[in-house]
Amino acid sequence: MSTEASNSLRKLAKRLALACGAVMLLTDIYLGSPSNSEWWLMIPLVLAWQAGPILLAAACAALSRTQNGQIVFLLLAGLFVLVTGWTYYAVLTSTSSTAPIALVFTPIYLYGAWLVTVVVAAIFGWHARDIGSA
Numbered sequence: 001m002s003t004e005a006s007n008s009l010r011k012l013a014k015r016l017a018l019a020c021g022a023v024m025l026l027t028d029i030y031l032g033s034p035s036n037s038e039w040w041l042m043i044p045l046v047l048a049w050q051a052g053p054i055l056l057a058a059a060c061a062a063l064s065r066t067q068n069g070q071i072v073f074l075l076l077a078g079l080f081v082l083v084t085g086w087t088y089y090a091v092l093t094s095t096s097s098t099a100p101i102a103l104v105f106t107p108i109y110l111y112g113a114w115l116v117t118v119v120v121a122a123i124f125g126w127h128a129r130d131i132g133s134a
Helices: 003-031 037-063 067-093 099-124
Strands: none
């Protein structure tokens, strides 16, 4: 794997994570009540819960030593972006008062998918590190 391709995949993973975090923060500000002081205390926790799977997948892509691992984790991060975006769209366009609960439960499935991918990556050696050169 060329180091140029590897560096471009790492940069892409970092940009994806930053962009998603910013969009989620802005959406949470739009959905929440910024005039309430307790809301500002809860928003970092809610944002970390919602953006966590995307950030984990992007971090795994950035830290992976193999091109297969980088590609798999970038695709996973992209899938998480699509699922999260779809969830946000559904919440914003819904007329139901219980729709925002999807923002709480969707990350559970995304964390599960990330965990399964990490286990598969460990089995196939996509995340392998050369311990002898450290």
